[in-house]
Amino acid sequence: MRFVCLIYNSADVDGTLTQAEGDELVRAHFHYDEELEREGIMIHSDALEGPDSASVLRVRQGILSSTDGPYVETKEHLAGIYIIEAADLQQARKVVAGIPSVRVGSIELRPVRTLTLPQ
Numbered sequence: 152m153r154f155v156c157l158i159y160n161s162a163d164v165d166g167t168l169t170q171a172e173g174d175e176l177v178r179a180h181f182h183y184d185e186e187l188e189r190e191g192i193m194i195h196s197d198a199l200e201g202p203d204s205a206s207v208l209r210v211r212q213g214i215l216s217s218t219d220g221p222y223v224e225t226k227e228h229l230a231g232i233y234i235i236e237a238a239d240l241q242q243a244r245k246v247v248a249g250i251p252s253v254r255v256g257s258i259e260l261r262p263v264r265t266l267t268l269p270q
Contacts, residue, residue, distance in 0.1 A: 179251035
């Protein structure tokens, strides 16, 4: 089964890590990514720029509109993603428990839904 792991950081934590703590977190991510790749679990991972760099796009009545971020009054923001292949939810949860950012933020785990083209 394929899962998406959505990594959320809190504005309360952003900027509170020392340079050394931030560097160690990044190193831990690279190490864990390599481990998951060796095990054939990792499909893709990426860190995201902060919410200030985001845009929301919509097309309504054929007209494209764009709104620059940030958007909502919330302390948490999407900071990164992992796409993994796991045998089941139990294995996926074990993978998420090892993602370094789970120690400073939260991770939403979602199964990927397989769509088929309607006839």
